[in-house]
Amino acid sequence: MIERIDDLPDGVIGMRAVGMFSVADYVDSIEPEVERVEAANVALRLLLHLGPDFSGFGEGAWGELTRELRTTSFHRGAVVTDDSTIRTGIALLRFALHGHVRSFGNEDYAKAASWVAA
Helix, strand or coil: CEEEECCCCCCCEEEEECEEECHHHHHHHHHHHHHHHHHCCCCCEEEEEECCCEEEECCCHHHHHHHHHHHCEEEEEEEEECCHHHHHHHHHHHHHCEEEEEEECHHHHHHHHHHHHC
């Protein structure tokens, strides 16, 4: 399930994964927000928190997320997680992405929020 994070600076879309992250979560929660920002022709700033309540990706969800990340134009995107596999994946993908995308550990959540808002 995806929950919206409301206590972020203006212009930042924040999403928190709780439990298993599914393809439906992306399609129903994140994709409409990204499309709304693109239609408004403003810079996309997205923070995705895969914190302690995140239990993993459901079937096909990691592939869908990374496929969408590669085709989306970001001003800045931050993935916040302590999962080293996800952080490594983001580090490898960032060269194929359109814009600045970084990963941060959970202890650096506030730093990630500030960075993505800049």
